[in-house]
Amino acid sequence: xxxxxxxxxxxxRVLALVPWIAEHPxxxxxDIADRFGVSAVELEHDLELLxxxxxxxxxxxxxxxxxxxxxxxxxxxxxxxxxxxRLSSEEGLALLAAGRALLAVPGSDDHGALATALEKLAGAxxxxxxxxxxxxxxxxxxxxxxxxxxxxxVEIDYYSFGRDATTTREIDLRSxxxxxxxxxxxxxxxxxxxxxxxRVDRIRRVRPTGDHFDxxxxxxxxxxxxxxxxxxxxxxxxxxxxxxxxxxxxxxPSEEAEERRDGSWRVVLAVSERAWLERLLLDxxxxxxxxxxxxxxxxxxEAANRLMARYRQ
Amino acid sequence: xxxxxxxLTNLVATLLDTRRSLTxxxxxxxxxGYPDDKVSYRRQFERDKxxxxxxGIPVRLESLxxxxxxxxxxxxxxxxxxxxxxxxxxxxxxLHVAVTAVRLEGGPAPTEALWKLGGREGEAAHALxxxxxxxxxxxxxDAYRTRSTVTFSYRGAARHVDPWGILFRRxxxxxxxxxxxxxxxxxxRVDRIDGDVDAxxxxxxxPPARLEPGAVLGDEPWRYGEEDVVVARVLVDASRAAAxxxxxxxxxxxERRADGSVVIELPITNTAAFRSFVLDLLDAAEVVxxxxxxxxxxxxxxxIARGAA
Numbered sequence: 001x002x003x004x005x006x007x008x009x010x011x012x013r014v015l016a017l018v019p020w021i022a023e024h025p026x027x028x029x030x031d032i033a034d035r036f037g038v039s040a041v042e043l044e045h046d047l048e049l050l051x052x053x054x055x056x057x058x059x060x061x062x063x064x065x066x067x068x069x070x071x072x073x074x075x076x077x078x079x080x081x082x083x084x085x086r087l088s089s090e091e092g093l094a095l096l097a098a099g100r101a102l103l104a105v106p107g108s109d110d111h112g113a114l115a116t117a118l119e120k121l122a123g124a125x126x127x128x129x130x131x132x133x134x135x136x137x138x139x140x141x142x143x144x145x146x147x148x149x150x151x152x153x154v155e156i157d158y159y160s161f162g163r164d165a166t167t168t169r170e171i172d173l174r175s176x177x178x179x180x181x182x183x184x185x186x187x188x189x190x191x192x193x194x195x196x197x198x199r200v201d202r203i204r205r206v207r208p209t210g211d212h213f214d215x216x217x218x219x220x221x222x223x224x225x226x227x228x229x230x231x232x233x234x235x236x237x238x239x240x241x242x243x244x245x246x247x248x249x250x251x252x253p254s255e256e257a258e259e260r261r262d263g264s265w266r267v268v269l270a271v272s273e274r275a276w277l278e279r280l281l282l283d284x285x286x287x288x289x290x291x292x293x294x295x296x297x298x299x300x301x302e303a304a305n306r307l308m309a310r311y312r313q
Numbered sequence: 314x315x316x317x318x319x320x321l322t323n324l325v326a327t328l329l330d331t332r333r334s335l336t337x338x339x340x341x342x343x344x345x346g347y348p349d350d351k352v353s354y355r356r357q358f359e360r361d362k363x364x365x366x367x368x369g370i371p372v373r374l375e376s377l378x379x380x381x382x383x384x385x386x387x388x389x390x391x392x393x394x395x396x397x398x399x400x401x402x403x404x405x406x407x408l409h410v411a412v413t414a415v416r417l418e419g420g421p422a423p424t425e426a427l428w429k430l431g432g433r434e435g436e437a438a439h440a441l442x443x444x445x446x447x448x449x450x451x452x453x454x455d456a457y458r459t460r461s462t463v464t465f466s467y468r469g470a471a472r473h474v475d476p477w478g479i480l481f482r483r484x485x486x487x488x489x490x491x492x493x494x495x496x497x498x499x500x501x502r503v504d505r506i507d508g509d510v511d512a513x514x515x516x517x518x519x520p521p522a523r524l525e526p527g528a529v530l531g532d533e534p535w536r537y538g539e540e541d542v543v544v545a546r547v548l549v550d551a552s553r554a555a556a557x558x559x560x561x562x563x564x565x566x567x568e569r570r571a572d573g574s575v576v577i578e579l580p581i582t583n584t585a586a587f588r589s590f591v592l593d594l595l596d597a598a599e600v601v602x603x604x605x606x607x608x609x610x611x612x613x614x615x616x617i618a619r620g621a622a
Contacts, residue, residue, distance in 0.1 A: 012368050020432060053326060055327060058323075093451055094423060101442055113406065121408075124396045126458040129523065130479060164597070282614075285613055308618060
């Protein structure tokens with residue numbers, strides 16, 4: 001029988017709520033609800049429970065005291081809950097990694113509140129120097145972030161890795177973000193007349209156009225969607241991968257991934273550009289085979305032959 | 314009937330407050346809400362214990378007097394309580410911004426970590442970055458914090474490593490440290506670790522002072538390996554020359570040709586990573602030396618060319 005998850009997650013909240021309220025006598029219920037992201041009703045339930053809790057033999061002097069007056073609350077006699085539960089490894093890692101990543105973004109204040117907060121946190125976790133997060137600093141990152149914030153239309157020279165060609169485009173930046181180890185600019189491309197995603201390190205030049213654009217209503221889900229979900233009309237390729245190529249499954253969003261008993265994989269990936277697939281197959285060599293579609297089966301061999309031509313001269 | 318949350322809260326309070334460990338019988342006797350029947354209260358307590366451990370509460374089973382066979386439970390306060398961080402409201406707000414701007418994909422939602430740090434202060438931020446998580450990462454982070462030597466399987470071999478630090482770079486997590494089997498400092502890609510990470514006893518080593526994981530790892534994948542150093546020469550066409558020089562640095566340029574192409578010289582210790590780097594440039598690059606490395610590249614391409622013929 002597995003424990004009901006509900007009790008666990010409510011317990012976590014209670015164990016964090018009690019120390020905070022005890023430390024802030026007379027805090028307003030509305031503020032507490034807001035701070036802990038709970039509804040007024042949920043908070044009320046949590047607080048109703050507490051006067052029933054305490055230590056054996058559960059005589060009045062051994063129970064937690066909760067006093068609510070005019071929407072303000074006091075908690076007393078809960079010394080054993082005067083500190084919250086320590087952070088789990090996962091939580092400590094997530095906080096520290098997020099903070100270090102944000103601090104590594106060009107333009108962050110190395111001596112600001114985030115830096116001092118991380119110092120305290122790392123000290124408490126015993127992880128002062130050994131966790132480092134690098135997010136990279138492509139040349140045009142700052143210019144692009146500023147243009148995105150100011151809604152300035154820019155012209156870029158862009159090296160398309162997929163097509164192995166450089167083009168010049170006018171773009172309206174929607175957002176600039178870091179994912180899969182790279183910075184991306186999501187933008188409306190006026191040449192393509194559509195939304196496009198650009199790798200910031202492949203932008204060779206940024207020129208202001210002097211024009212401004214009207215930003216569309218902010219869409220929170222925007223960045224995740226653009227990065228993780230290939231366009232539905234992209235062709236799909238089915239690959240068979242040897243166990244040593246398992247990293248492919250972890251590195252690219254796959255539509256299907258099936259591990260076989262011998263550790264090999266069958267995966268379906270979206271292929272936006274032929275050159276991308278060429279690179280993948282050249283890199284994997286004998287560890288990968290194209291199963292379908294038939295017209296993509298010889299992509300690797302053709303690319304290898306083309307490259308070998310250089311070596312025959 | 315006692316509410317389960319009430320029973321769990323009382324159980325935590327009792328196990329935290331007790332100076333000595335309590336037997337199962339003592340616990341069900343004093344904490345309200347357990348059934349009378351032995352089979353039932355045992356089962357109920359097992360479930361409660363799993364729930365507490367599941368949310369990270371250290372419920373320990375210890376010998377009652379430190380010697381005898383009789384065992385009991387308690388929550389050691391020094392393992393339970395979060396040390397006081399004395400965060401200012403500005404610092405709490407900065408952490409709130411950080412965990413909303415930077416998401417660890419597949420990691421825990423930041424909500425509960427923030428609760429422990431005093432709830433949400435200030436405003437959330439727009440998403441700015443996403444970092445991947447890999448299964449072995451929390452165990453390695455823990456081992457690094459407690460200075461425990463870890464054992465794991467990597468490229469088919471068992472490794473014994475003192476984890477000096479953990480680094481995220483170019484989309485991947487690395488652990489750097491002292492490799493007992495090789496007797497040298499080494500780095501490992503965490504997502505290529507097979508299976509579980511086993512940690513030894515804490516306090517087994519001390520990392521070098523002022524260690525920067527990034528410096529241990531070095532900056533180039535083709536240097537992450539363990540092979541003898543070979544200086545590779547790569548001809549890069551004019552179309553990609555500027556971008557490649559930006560990546561490898563000006564000092565690596567061995568020759569500039571009239572047509573705008575360049576020959577770069579790279580000391581490599583990882584042939585596979587070097588091959589990926591060259592193949593990424595597709596038709597715009599060619600290994601020109603040394604002859605063995607060039608021959609190796611031709612052989613690799615030849616295998617692919619024939620493989621699907």
